[in-house]
Amino acid sequence: MAFKTTKSLILGAIVAVASVTGIAFAAGGGVHSDYEEQHVDWSFNGPFGKIDRAAAQRGYKVYREVCASCHSLKYVAFRHLGDENAPFYLEDFKNPNDNPYVKNFAADWTVADIDGETGDPIERPGITADYFPPIFPNDAAARASNGGSIPPDLSSMVKARTNGADYVYNLMLAYGTPIPKGVEITPGLHFNPVMDGGKIAMAAPLSEGLVDYDPVEINDHGELKTVAAPEATMEQMSHDLVQFLAWSADPKMEQRKSTGLMTIIYLLILSLLLFLSYKRVWRNVKH
Ligand code: HEC
Structure with missing residues (x-):
């Protein structure tokens, strides 16, 4: 017994x-090449893992300034950014709708709506309750702007690929690897050994020093702190992006754990x- x-x-x-x-x-x-795949010891791995909040805040900046010209984030609402355990949670603004960061981020986007009086379609600045808007009006427009391929939504990308965090990280870093013999890259495609078959319609989105990181961050307790901004190296930006996308793919991870x-x-x-x-x-x- x-x-x-x-x-x-x-x-x-x-x-x-x-x-x-x-x-x-x-x-x-992937495909065989000279690229050596990196395995990162992510802060959010394991039963006690947590998102690195400061990194995810920087990751949002990279997403907004670089990836958002092509990729949507449609399962995330602006107010989610300020929820407890989310990257921009502020102790002084427990209600994310009052969080000044969240309000600014929302207002920074244009959202399609209907005029309540005339019924005409209009565009207005985003509010905290809105979801991140689509980047292209429809799939045909997305294809037309991207050489026939659709940039996938990034909300759950880290969950949608095997070892998604390492995958996205390596996808960002593997551009520029010499093209191995036997792989033919046609115009409009780019070589990336991490991608299935080694060919991807997305050109390398990142380059050294592409974003200017802010010298402030919100720490784990929701307090605003002045810090030394890290250098925007390829590794740093890719790491920060993955922290942000790991949060967006599983916003309730910390509660669940x-x-x-x-x-x-x-x-x-x-x-x-x-x-x-x-x-x-x-x-x-x-x-
Ligand atoms: C100029 C437009 C453009 C920009 C900017 C861009 N992408 Fe892409 N991305 C694409 C397109 C198009 C595809 C689809 C590629 C394909 O199917 O071959 C794609 C695919 C992807 C994929 C999926 C790869 C797969 O396994 O299917 C990921 C992940 C991704 N992009 C991440 C990013 C990140 C992160 C950024 C910002 C640093 C970014 N992209 C910036 C156009 C873009």
């Missing part, structure tokens, strides 16, 4: 650990109590 208790305990722990880490499966693959942890502790205590009461109930019975 004691064995059975141990078994159910282990089973409970496995279920809880699986729910904490959010095990996911997806597809992907702490719930998972509480579940494990709860199950352990429950198992112990059940075992002790079993001992007590059967104390005087021969078996």
Whole structure:
């Protein structure tokens, strides 16, 4: 009987650990080349992992200034940026709709709407309740601007590819690798060994020093701090982007992990109590 208790305990722990880490499966693959794939020890890996908030704030800047001319982020609303555990959460503005960062980010975008009085289509600055708007009005327009390919939405990109965080990181860094013999790159395509088949319709989006990082950040406690802005190296920008996109792909990750942890502790205590009461109930019975 004691064995059975141990078994159910282990089973409970496995279920809880699986729910904490959010095990996911997806597809992907590369091509043989000189590029050496980097494996980053991401701060958000593992059952206690967290988003590096300052990096994700910089990542938003890179997304906004570089990627957003082609890629949408349609599953994210501006107000999500200021939720607890989100990159721009401010202790003084617990309601994200009042958060000055969130308000500025929203107002920085143009959103399509309908005039409430005339019913005419209009464009207005974004508000905190809006979702990130589409970049192109439709797929045909997206293809026309991108040599026939559609830039995919980036909201869940880190979850949509196998080892998505490393994948996006390496995708950014692998441009410029010498094209191996036998791989033919037609006009409009670019060589990137990380991409399936090595060919991608996106030109290298990043270059050294492309963005000017701000010398302020919001720390883990939601306080605004003046800091030395890091240099915008390729690795730094790619790392920051991935931190931001890892958050957008799983905004509730930190809550989920702490719930998972509480579940494990709860199950352990429950198992112990059940075992002790079993001992007590059967104390005087021969078996
Ligand atoms: C000028 C437009 C443009 C910009 C700017 C751009 N992309 Fe892309 N991106 C594309 C297109 C087009 C595709 C589709 C490529 C294909 O299917 O071959 C793509 C594909 C991708 C993919 C998916 C690759 C895959 O596995 O299918 C990722 C990830 C990505 N881009 C990330 C980024 C990031 C991050 C940035 C900003 C640093 C960025 N892109 C900037 C046009 C762009």
